[in-house]
Amino acid sequence: MDVMVNPTPELKGDIQALSSKNYTTRYLLVAALAEGTSTVYYPAHSEDSDAMRRCIRDLGATVEEDDEKIVITGFGRNPLAVKELNVGNAGAVLRFLMxxxxxCPEVTFVNVYPDSLGKRPHDDLIDALRQIGVEVDHNEGKLPITIRGGNPKGGKIRVSGNVSSQFLSSLLFLTPLLPQDSEIEVLHDLKSKVVVGQTLEVLEQAGIVIHASEDLMHYRIPGNQSYEAKTYVVQGDYPGSAAVLAAAAVTRSDVTIRRLEEKSKQGERAVVDVLRMMDVPLKHADGIVNVKGNGKLKAGEFDGDEFTDGVLAMVAAAVFAEGTSRFYNIENLRYKECDRITDYLAELRKAGANVEERQSEIIVHGRPEGVEGGVEIDAHYDHRVIMALSVVGLRAKAPIRIRDAHHVAKSYPMYFDHLQALGAKVEWIEG
Incomplete structure (x- = not known):
């Protein structure tokens, strides 16, 4: 399905932020790794979180759900000996479950999205798992991947943090269950440290002890630990809300989003500060963000590693800012569902934006007068690209058609419903 985004000068309304995908997937996993019954309130409903639900059930967890919560009876350190797992297009789910x-004795992760997740590399995690005695068969670091484990021991592990923090998070979920103590040293740089902070927060809530250095580059993990069955409440999601906030910023607006905690450990909370620096009129108090946009924005320079999953939405806002904006320290965006620098900027140019790329930077020469639009653009099956391009469409002079926009369901199935509720002129079209 495609979406037609028509020029929309004004947005107004009040919505609830969807629940956090990152926290949901982590809570589902620690509940599955516990022996006993855990409850997760207000879980996210997205392709990623649904993939985690499906896979933990395949691995032996009991999963019961109603409109408010999921009740999970875990498999602890004894998952079922399944032969295959299908994580769909969910990279974090794949990496955590590797x-x-x-x-398990032997599990193969199948490749059902060869043009998206199937292209993403996992070599750094494969190398780390081999250090603790796990055999891995793979296709040049990519899917399909077969894990032959059964009896990993723990010990000293070195893992690169250059491409993704998900490799480190993956090891942090496993190592507390191993019979030996473990030490993890992160090599090179560590991308998206704030997301590692979310992993550590969830592990602590699950009763796991991990000794992390202040710079998050070294870890000591006592072995023979057990996950505790607990009750968890999922907070509102900043990465998805970033696009709605950007849409409010580039239009005349009075938009309120609820359930966005001021002290959240989600790095994308920084998008509120980014918009403030761009002179967007907004207030943030008591878990509520209110934007009274006037369509006028000021350019700035921003370290994108602090809000990785909000960068594309903020770039979309910067397209209409006065002056030149720079988003730096973002090379890891190249290793997502698509190359979120080259592929995204190619589509922005089609819409009429003036943008440049560096290896780890996006430069935006703002066009406060708006962009031409009137084109069909390719979102590369990437939910973040879809949402960001829709923001640009609101301020285009002619409609923009976004191909395969149904892939927004990977993280935010209700995204276009929420935009419509705020007054955006968007409509689904058969592809």
Whole structure:
């Protein structure tokens, strides 16, 4: 399905932020790794979180759900000996479960999205798992991947943090269950440190002890630990809300989003500060963000590693800012569902934006007068690209058609419903 985004000068309304995908997937996993019954309130409903639901059920967890919560009886350190797992297009779910399935004799992760997740590299995690005695068959670091584990021991592990923090998070879920103590040293740089902070927060809530250095580059993990069955409440999601906030910023607006905690450990909370620096009129208090946009924005320079999953939405806002904006320290965007620098900027140019790329930077020469639009653009099956391009469409002079926009369901199935509720002129079209 495609979406037609028509020029929309004004947005107004009040919505609830969807629940956090990142926290939901982590809570589902720690609940599955516990022996006993855990409850997760207000879980996210997205392709990623649904993939985690499906896979933990395949691995032996009991999963019961109603409109408010999921009740999970876990498999602890004894997952079922399944032969195959299908994570769909969910990279984080794949990476987290590559470590967990080291507790199984042999599991193959199948490749059902060869043009998206199937292109993404996992070599750094494969190398780390081999250091603790896990055999891995793979296709040049990519899917399909077969994990032959059964009896990993723990010990000293070195893992690169250059491409993704998900490799480190994956090991942090597994190592507390191993019979030996473990030490993890992160090599090179560590991308998206704030997301590692979310992993550590969830592990602590699950009763797991991990000794992390202040710079998050070294870890000591006592072995023979057990996950505790707990009750968890999922907070509102900043990465998805970033696009709605950007849409409010580039239009005349009075938009309120609820359930966005001021002290959240989600790095994308920084998008509120980015918009403030761009002179967007907004207030943030009591878990509520209110934007009274006037369509006028000021350019700025921003370290994108602090809000990785909000960068594309903020770039979309910067397209209409006065002056030149620079988003730096973002090379890891190249290793997502698509190359979120080259592929995204190619589509922005089609719409009429003036943008440049560097290896780890996006430069935006703002066009406060708006962009031409009137084109069909390719979102490369990437939910973040779809949402960001829709923001640009609101301020285009002619409609923009976004191909395969149904892939927004990977993280935010209700995204276009929420935009419509705020007054955006968007409509689904058969592709």
């Amino acid at each position: 470590s967990v399935t080291a507790l």
